[in-house]
Amino acid sequence: MPNKKNLFLSCAVLAVTLVTGCSSGGDAESKDDGVVSVAESGGGGKGSATKSPAADASESGRPQIRMDTTDAEELRMYQGYLRCLKDHGVPVGSPGNKMPEADPGSLWFPGMDVAKERPEVEKACLGKRPLPPPELDPKKNPEFMDDYTKWIECNNRRGLKVDPLPDGGGWNYKAGATPPRNADQIDQECMIEAFSGE
Structure with a gap:
């Protein structure tokens, strides 16, 4: 999942992240790939840069991951986004033994970079995708x-x-x-x- 290992890429781990497994946030996907990617973008944070109104709109209402968010919490935050991907025909699975502490009914990240392979779906579901910690942007x-x-x-x-x-x-x-x-x-x-x- 997004984590820091491949955050993602998307989720992300997606992102290394991560599986937040590397561990936190962002978009990282798998902890086992040996690469950790820092998150894409999030809202606010120390020394925040000025954002355009469009950036504000795209982040409005999205869940905000913190640096101390656990893997299980992060996966819960991603459920709305993953459900949206599934509803748009993107194959998603379940965590299985990748995250034993997760709710058995949880959805898991797709084995593709949705933004690259299904950009129309990523655009439709972006409003549900959690924002990575702003400190990592x-x-x-x-x-x-x-x-x-x-x-x-x-x-x-x-x-x-x-x-x-x-x-x-x-x-x-x-x-x-x-x-x-x-x-x-x-x-x-x-x-x-x-x-x-x-």
């Missing part, structure tokens, strides 16, 4: 790259050996790295620490 956080660097440094310091992507879009595990069992927890804690200025 470079357009809304003028300190994004500094925060991103701190996130990567924290992960490495705590044993999650990762290499940053050059554009600040996420990270890959270092070659030969064996992720610790609590990799998702480390990543989320480091992300919160870095992007919240703690």
